[in-house]
C-alpha cells in the first residue's frame with residue numbers, strides 16, 4: 047500500500063534532496079465567517095488564533111517572523127544536517143484581504159535565506175483567478191532558473207457531508223471547493239493543491255468520513271492533511287462537548303478510519319497512477335487549550351503508533 051502515496055518528508059526529499067521544514071507565519075488576515083461577511087465566530091472548532099496556535103506573532107514584521115520561526119526550528123535540530131524551509135502562511139484565510147498587500151507579504155517571506163517554497167492556507171471561496179495567477183508567478187529574487195520553487199495552496203474543506211459543513215459553519219458548499227481545485231489546476235498546474243479533512247465530526251459515520259476522502263480524490267486534490275477533531279478551550283464546539291452533546295474519537299477509532307482512508311488512496315492510485323501526498327496523518331491542538339481527545343497530546347507516540355499499526359501493516 048505504501049507506494050501509493052508519499053509522506054510530506056518523502057515528497058520534499060524527492061523535490062529538494064534534503065529535509066524541509068515549514069515555518070508558520072501570520073499575514074494578519076481574518077476569515078469571512080469571522081468578520082460578518084458570511085458569519086461571526088468562525089468555524090465551530092477553530093481557536094481564536096485561526097488554526098495557527100504554533101504561528102509567530104502577527105505584531106512582528108514578516109522578516110522578523112521568519113527569523114524567529116527559523117530560530118525555533120534550528121534550536122531543535124542537528125545543525126550538521128542539510129535542511130531548507132517553506133514559508134507557511136498558516137492561520138486564518140491568507141488570500142482574504144487586499145491582494146496586493148498579501149502578495150507583498152508573501153514576497154517578503156520568500157526572499158529570506160534558505161526559503162525554497164511557499165504554502166498558503168486558505169478557503170476555496172476566497173481564491174480569485176487573478177490571485178491564483180499572481181501567486182503562481184512568485185519566485186525569490188535571483189532564484190536559480192533551473193531550481194524548482196515550490197508553491198502549495200491548502201484548502202480547508204474538512205468534510206463533504208453538507209449537513210456537517212453547515213454544522214461547523216464552514217460557509218460554502220462542496221461545489222465551491224471542486225470549482226476552486228479545478229481553477230487551480232487550470233490556471234496554475236504547477237501549484238500543489240492540498241486539502242484538509244477532519245475525522246470525527248459530530249453525527250458523521252465511518253462511511254461519511256470515507257466519502258469525504260473519495261470526494262477530494264475525485265476532485266483531483268494533490269495532497270491531503272488528515273486530522274482528528276480536536277475540542278479546544280473557548281470554542282463553540284467546547285460548549286457542546288462540555289454539555290455532553292458528542293464525544294471525540296478514541297485513538298483506535300481514528301486509526302480504523304485513517305487506515306481505510308489510506309486503502310482508498312491506494313485504490314485511487316491503482317486506477318489513476320496518481321500518487322497522493324499525505325502531508326499529515328493527524329494534527330495536534332495546542333496542549334494548553336486542548337480539552338479532548340487527550341491521546342493526541344503525545345504527538346510523538348501517536349506518530350510512532352501510526353507507523354507501527356498502519357504504515358507498516
Ligand code: SF4
Nearest residue numbers: 077088089092096138
Ligand atoms: S476558515 Fe479556517 S481559520 Fe477561518 S474560522 Fe474556519 S477553520 Fe478557522
